[in-house]
Amino acid sequence: MQARIISIANQKGGVGKTTTAISLAAVLAEHGKQTLLCDLDPQAHATIGLGYQKNQAQNSISEVLLDGVPASDALFKTRIENLFLLPANSNALGIEVQLIDAENRETILKRSLDSIRYKYDYILLDCPPSLGFLTVNALTASDSVLIPMQCEFLAMEGLVQLLNTIAHVQKSLNPSLGIEGIVLTMHDARTKLSREVETEIRQYFEGRIRVFESVIPRSIKLSEAPSHGVPITQYANLTAGAWSYTNLGEELMGIE
Ligand code: ATP
Ligand code: MG
DSSP states (O other): OOOEEEEEOOSSTTSSHHHHHHHHHHHHHHTTOOEEEEEOOTTOHHHHHTTOOTTOSSOOHHHHHHSOOOGGGTOEEOSSTTEEEEOOOGGGGGHHHHHTTSTTGGGHHHHHHHTTGGGOSEEEEEOOSSOSHHHHHHHHHOSEEEEEEESSTTTTTTHHHHHHHHHHHHHHTOTTOEEEEEEEESBOTTSHHHHHHHHHHHHHHTTTSOBOSOOOBOOHHHHHGGGGTSOHHHHOTTSHHHHHHHHHHHHHHTOO
16 A cells, blocks of 8 residues: 555635545545545644644644654544544644754655555645645645635635645655646535636636536535534535535545
């Protein structure tokens, strides 16, 4: 086994990265895939969204990146079968600054995950809303990057910087990094704007970057799930939000 490592990244805030990371990780795990979700965001929203306190675990991504703690000593099995979590805690707030002086600072995560990737089918990395060292570490460690884009005005704003960062990482740190695709989030089929943004994005990227067929609808259940500490497929299995992430997971796994 050799995990496929996927960064979920977009430096734009609040576009659905963490919701996608948690929901997709749960879908993969439910399909029997050994899945590890790494929370790379000091906000620790993925950790909290899976029902864990920010500072509950002794080790976290901070200890892995800054103190050389092996990833295997920081991750744990969640309450969901086949799903493991490498949590974040508030120490992660200092990571960006502390990494400035670290040796080979862009490849720390890659080196750490290399020793455990044989245990998993998928490793998903939930990135923070910035293009700093944490995101660069994630991209350097990944096989591909999945980009959530919110179906709203200025959806593509900032995308140039993200694509530039990906190109930079491909050139200097990780030549095999691919773009998994774009996933459209918070789509409201009732509004003209959502439909227009979807059409515009599909046309713009046609033949260049995959835009997943599965579109994530705006859904109150999706926004409520994190406060219950469970993924959407457990919180509200029979809702459009759960179906859309199940479809996305199946598209990603290549199941039609
Ligand atoms: P950040 O950049 O802060 O890390 P993010 O890109 O990870 O944000 P999320 O945290 O997933 O974005 O989502 C932002 C907010 O929107 C959250 O409150 C979340 O619950 C809500 N949200 C995400 N996806 C949906 C959706 N499809 N429908 C309704 N609400 C959503
Ligand atoms: Mg997030």
